[in-house]
Amino acid sequence: MSFTLSGFDLDAFVRATLDEDLGVGLPGGGHDVTSESVIPADARFSGVMDSRDAITVAGLEIAAAFFRALDPEIEIAQLVGDGAQVPGGTDLMRIEGNARAMLTAERSALNTVQHLSGVATMTRHYVAAMQGNATLLDTRKTIPGLRHLEKYATRMGGAQNHRMGLWDAAMIKDNHVLVAGGVSEAVRRAREAGVANVICEVDHLDQIEPALSAGASHLLLDNMSVGELHEAVALIAGRVPSEASGGVRLDTIAAIAATGVTYVSVGRLTQSAPAADIGLDFTPL
Secondary structure (H helix, E strand, O other), rough: OOEEOEOOHHHHHHHHHHHHHHHHOOOOOOOOOOHHHHOOOOOOOEEEEEEOOOOOOHHHHHHHHHHHHOOOOOOEEEOOOOOOEOOOOEEEEEEEEEHHHHHHHHHHHHHHHHHHHHHHHHHHHHHHHOOOOOOEOOOOOOOOHHHHHHHHHHHHHHOEEOHHHHHOOOOOHHHHHHOOOOOOHHHHHHHHHHOOOEEEEOOOHHHHHHHHOOOEEEEEEEEEOOHHHHHHHHHHHOOEEEEOOOOOEEEOOOHHHOOOOOOOOOOOHOOOOOOOOEEEEEEEO
16 A cells, blocks of 8 residues: 655654664764674564554554555555544554564554544543534644644544644634734634635634624634633624634533534543554564
8 A cells, every 4th residue: 555645754753763863974873783793684564553542543554654665575464444433453464574674663653643643542532522513623733743644643543633734724812812902803804814714712802793794704613612612603693604712621612512513622632642552463474
């Protein structure tokens, strides 16, 4: 299989990650001293990657790319697809190839699939808790350099992506409003600049009508109570999509999603997801 993701260079990511682990460019770096000194060059291993807990899978094809980078002849059987929900004890991938290459690539491969599956798994829990109401969105609260991968993982967990960065939508927040002198003025400036998608954060109900009148195409309802969200949805009356945001937790998202908002955004999906418990066991051949 080949993994492609718009805006993401898989080969560069794999190379940079392996170079970091191998110490490329550092004095004495550039090789796996343990595997080279302990494992014969022609030794071969088979391996099984498995999940120790119930998870939503993400990143298997990226993990496979680490092994292929060091052993182009490696045999890989991916047993489940990204986005699959699997119980603990599920075999995810079988591999067979050069032992040194497999040991050198192991940690980079596992780090990636554990992190992305952790993001996908947490996302799936939030989607389930919403009980079919609203749509879950991620945010820009991502680890630097991993945005495309983490947002891919949230999609595997059932969320939709919010804007990818600062370039694909205007997001007018309190500091923009402060400098512009008001919600309507900030929105007006974005519209006059030709920005098509203008998301405006509102902290108070009395900001809704000025933002809409100025041409906001999406309202972010920031840190509002459930009662305030009900009122906001009624005031917006379906004219633009509405998004509840700020301090959303697994135990509160059901009530928030049930207010009638279009979206609920959650930063912790990418900011705080624990790594999935995924292991890789090798057998000499």
